[in-house]
Amino acid sequence: MEDSPAALTIVILTGLSGSGKSTALRVFEDLGFFCVDGLPVSLVPKLIGLFEEKGGQRYKGLALGMDVRQADMDTDWGATLAQVKGASSSLQIIFLEADTQEIIRRYATTRRPHPLESESRGLEQAVVEERTRMTPLRDAADMVIDTTDFSIHDLRRKLQEKWASIRVSTGTLKVHVMSFGFKYGPPSEADMIFDLRFLPNPYFEKALREKTGKDAPVRDYVLAADPGREFLTRLTDFLLYLLPLYAREGRYRLTIAFGCTGGRHRSVAVAEAVFDTLSKAGYNLSLEHRHIERG
Structure with a gap:
């Protein structure tokens, strides 16, 4: 900062x-x-x-x-x-x-x-x-x-x-974006939790297993084709519609958590993509990958 x-x-x-x-x-x-x-x-x-x-x-x-x-x-x-x-x-x-x-x-x-x-x-x-x-x-x-x-x-x-x-910018709503693994337990501080276990799992691909959602091959595997591509489009549209409504009601802080099985691949890829979109939209943001090392 x-x-x-x-x-x-x-x-x-x-x-x-x-x-x-x-x-x-x-x-x-x-x-x-x-x-x-x-x-x-x-x-x-x-x-x-x-x-x-x-x-x-x-x-x-x-x-x-x-x-x-x-x-x-x-x-x-x-x-x-x-x-x-x-x-x-x-x-x-x-x-x-x-x-x-x-x-x-x-x-x-x-x-x-x-x-x-x-x-x-x-x-x-x-x-x-x-x-x-x-x-x-x-x-x-x-x-x-x-x-x-x-x-x-x-x-x-x-x-x-x-x-x-x-990230400091204008506005009062602070958004914390988080990835986690369901096998380690959902975060108690989350206001919204999205279960991403319906997306294709890179864990079962030998070449991707040791990588994380921060790596381009994993990100493409999860989000470059449907259902991941369509889901991300609808999700970001939904969040960009929803967050101003929270801000208008005086909400000060919002934690959005994305979970997959181990918290290493799918949830990280989606959290990174959402963080990037909301950054470009000018929101005050922080990002956490809670279980990326354990997953």
Whole structure:
């Protein structure tokens, strides 16, 4: 992502406790951002003002870690977000989450208490309560990352890939295009899922099996002839009709997922083609191939 010298890039890293926010902050620190964790929500506008005033130009931007531990998160978040968005700064919100059982496992491993645990609320109840309380932030996020199956190194790599793929253009609707493999499970954050297992499968062609949907021979095998060609035409027409309707209703973020058996061939080829079409149409986009290496 290229930063304009006239705008301060602000990244708010938030999400569920135990989903990897601290790791994400370290990634942005390595990318040259000035990072602050645990800042009260009401102080965010003041910090931004100080950062701009005191010469934050030597940093790529400002990354803020915010979660349910901030006592004013529930009451001040909406007003603060509106205030920051109303300024001239460039703002991106990244929300990290994970399956409840995985978060419980991580807390059991580290033996640390959850921020919402108490004498009357156990760990699982605390995770469920936090998920509910954090829903407004998730809904406002530009990017949602499910870290259930990620190691620390996976999260670092995926976050760097996702951040690098963000395309900034005019308009407010942010579209995340994703490929995945059904054998590994569909993505929980997807708003729309398209099952592509009706398309011809390159896996059964020996010359194509080790390639991916990014490679031209696989792409041509899937999309150069019917049914793939006709499907892609109808799909892109449908999306170009549908997305403006979502934007008109005030939708802020939309995740479109394409799945095949292993997430390596058909889903990747279609996701790449859709991403290319929507890029030319001027949408704010990010692209993820979740299972391309596993498939």
